Amino acid sequence: MRALHHPDVASVTLPGMLNALADEVRLSVVRQLAEAGGVVCGQFDVPVSMSTLSHHLKVLREAGLLRVTPEGSFRRHELRLAEMETRFPGVLTSILQAA
Amino acid sequence: MRALHHPDVASVTLPGMLNALADEVRLSVVRQLAEAGGVVCGQFDVPVSMSTLSHHLKVLREAGLLRVTPEGSFRRHELRLAEMETRFPGVLTSILQAA
DNA sequence: GTGGGATTTCGACATGCATCGAATTGTGTG
DNA sequence: CACACAATTCGATGCATGTCGAAATCCCAC
Secondary structure (H helix, E strand, O other): OOOOOOOOHHHOOHHHHHHHHOOHHHHHHHHHHHHHOOEEHHHOOOOOOHHHHHHHHHHHHHOOOEEEEEEOOEEEEEEOHHHHHHHOOOHHHHHHHOO | OOOOOOOOHHHOOHHHHHHHHOOHHHHHHHHHHHHHOOEEHHHOOOOOOHHHHHHHHHHHHHOOOEEEEEEOOEEEEEEOHHHHHHHOOOHHHHHHHOO
16 A cells, blocks of 8 residues: 555645535545544445545545544544644534534 | 526535535635625636636526626626525635635 | 627537446455 | 455546637617
C-alpha cells in the first residue's frame, strides 16, 4: 500500500470540501463517522460495493475530511471535525445537524 | 422561454444544495448575490461565456438556491437565503462567511 | 412590424465520476 | 511458508457535467 496522504488544513478548499460532501454515499459515511468516532472500512453501512466504498473514502480523505490510520490489517477512519471547524467555522457542523 | 420552476423549500435536498455550491463559478455567483441582492444576468463577474453562466444559474435555481423573476427583458436573480436558512439552518450562512 | 439587446436553448465535445468485478497488495495466524 | 481476511487498485462502462458558439426566444423601443 502506498503512503496515505492527508492534506494540510490550510490547503483545504471550500469547493473541494463541498464537492466531497455532495454525494449521498459520502455524506452518509461522514454522518456515521460523526456518530461512531473511529470506524473500520468494512463496518460502514452503505449500499455500494467494497471497491466503491474504498473510492469514496479516498475522495473524503483527499478532500481533508478524514484521517486514516492503519491498525493491523484494518484501517481506522476518523472525521477531522475540529480541524475543519477551524478552517471553515460552522460549515461541517451545520451540515451534520441538517435533517 | 418556458415557465421558470422553483422547487419548494421542503423538497430541497442537502446533497443537491451542496452539489450546486461545489463549483467555483456557482459559488462566486452566490457570493455576488449575497452582497448585491438582486443581480441581472449580464452583470455577474464570471470567467465563462454567457451560455455557460446561464447553465449555472439554471442549476442554482433548480437546486432551490435562487429565485428568478422576469423584469422586462432582464431577469432578476435573488438568493433564497432566508428560506434555505429555515431548511438547513446555518449551512448557507456559514458557507458565505467562509474565507 | 422591424430592429436590437438580453437571455436561453441547442447541438457538440471533452472530461470527470460513480459503479462494478477481478486482480493485487498488505497483515496477521496457523 | 501458506492461508485467510481486509482493503486497495485496475480496467471497463455508462452517465453526468462544464464548456463553447450558433441559433432561437423573449421583450422593449422605434
